[in-house]
Amino acid sequence: MVGIALLGAGIFARTEHLPAVETASSLFELKAVYSRSQSSATELATASKNPSAVAIYFDSPSVPGQGLADLLARDDISAVIVALPILTQPAIIRQAIEAGKHVLSEKPVAGDLGAAIRLIGWYDSRSAPGKPIWAVAENFRFIDNLDFAAEKLREIGGNVVTFSLKCNNFVQPDNKYFNTAWRKVPEYQGGFLLDGGVHFVAALRLLLGAGGQQIRQLVGFSGLLEEHLLPVDTIQAVARTQDGKIGSISLSFGTEFKSGLEVEIVTTKGAVTWTPTKVSTFTKKDGKEAKEEKEFTYNSGVKNEVVAFGEAIAAGKADERQTPKEALKDLEILEKLLKSGDQGAAVKEVQDY
Known part of the structure; x- marks a missing residue:
């Protein structure tokens, strides 16, 4: 022990x-x-x-x-x-x-x-x-149903066609996490987008990896919807993989009337949609469509x-x-999304360090 x-x-x-x-x-x-x-x-x-x-x-x-x-x-x-x-x-x-x-x-x-x-x-x-x-x-890399979603992707097979990450939250001024001094007045880039956003990037990367893809280019806009969530609380972006597959990334901690977290990967043979409590699989074989859903109890991992x-x-x-270099890849994507937004939707290359 x-x-x-x-x-x-x-x-x-x-x-x-x-x-x-x-x-x-x-x-x-x-x-x-x-x-x-x-x-x-x-x-x-x-x-x-x-x-x-x-x-x-x-x-x-x-x-x-x-x-x-x-x-x-x-x-x-x-x-x-x-x-x-x-x-x-x-x-x-x-x-x-x-x-x-x-x-x-x-x-x-x-x-x-x-x-x-x-x-x-x-x-x-x-x-x-x-x-x-x-x-x-x-x-997030240890959430059971995220591993299940990755397995379903490998089972379906095919080549990735497109993908999306959608996450909407509303961090109110009385939020328990917001009311810690270092989060309330962040001295680091991105505020909650950095602190929480790396989780969602990790989920997207894990599922894209199950489809054999890695993000190589990013371009996005960022903004501040809620003044207490400085410096920015929202990113809307487009991402491109090494094989030229294009997808979208939408992250917001300042959207009051929309909430939820979802990652979807679409391939030439079907699609898998992941949320923290459900995995949905859509396939088509011999002209017949099939949709499966599996519910999960939320587990933080x-x-x-x-x-x-x-x-x-x-x-x-x-x-x-859990390697530091794996975490570095999450951080790089998040940082380059922020920098792209800061620079008026400048295209950012994602490197291998």
């Missing part, structure tokens, strides 16, 4: 990471939590199944022996989950890896492409023997990704779905 610590005591750590770690109790034993403030660290530890066994570490107030460096110096902690503000994470990831800890860090891999490339380059340059595993937590992290530690190799 691996001793693990949660670095960050925000909403997602409380509602997703803590129960995921405790459910995966055959792989991990929660030893400690860290947060900027003593009160939030205490709150997270108290919410655990065995609060007396979970040590707390914090920056404020400053107490000798209870800072982050002290946590990372513990020999009984081999791994950490980092769920901190986007711009804070890279330095903490480095610090944890330098301390010899395996790291599962929340998406996005960094606040921008340049920072992500530098961080990944630094990690890759470290000597291989005994190097800790660094995995990036993109829970966080437990599955935490289990995958534990299994990766045991195997000595990161799960392919």
Whole structure:
């Protein structure tokens, strides 16, 4: 069993990471939590199944022996989950890896492409023997029905004809995620489009990959519908794959009277439409149309990704779905959508880093 610590005591750590770690109790034993403030660290530890066994570490107030460096110096902690503000994470990831800890860090891999490339380059340059595993937590890649949709695509076969990603949300001023200081006044590109948008890009990429396609060009417009969602909250874009297949990407966190998330892939032999709770398959064979629908109970995928992290530690190799370079591809698409919008629908090339 691996001793693990949660670095960050925000909403997602409380509602997703803590129960995921405790459910995966055959792989991990929660030893400690860290947060900027003593009160939030205490709150997270108290919410655990065995609060007396979970040590707390914090920056404020400053107490000798209870800072982050002290946590990372513990020999009984081999791994950490980092769920901190986007711009804070890279330095903490480095610090944890330098301390010899395996790291599962929340998406996005960094606040921008340049920072992500530098961080990944630094990690890759470290000597291989005994190097800790660094995995990036993109829970959408671990949602069961998304895997099911990918399997249906492979089963249908054919060549991709077109595709679409449609996501509409309305983040109100009283939203619990909005009311965290670092999200309310974002110092990183895209605001909620970066923070949440990488999830939806990951879903699109996974399903396009099942059809043998990767996005290679992007062009889009961006705008701000709700003033509290600075700097932008909406993107409407067109994407083109390596084989010239054209599809659409529509992302909005400022649309009040329309909601939902859907990815559709159309091939020469049928179509698959994915939502978080349903997968629809449409095919035509011998002139006969057939439509199948399968309902699912919503699953965030966080437990599955935490289990995958534990299994990766045991195997000595990161799960392919959690590699930093996989997360880099999500970030690149999102960043280039934003830059295209900033530059009046300039065409942006998607690279292989």
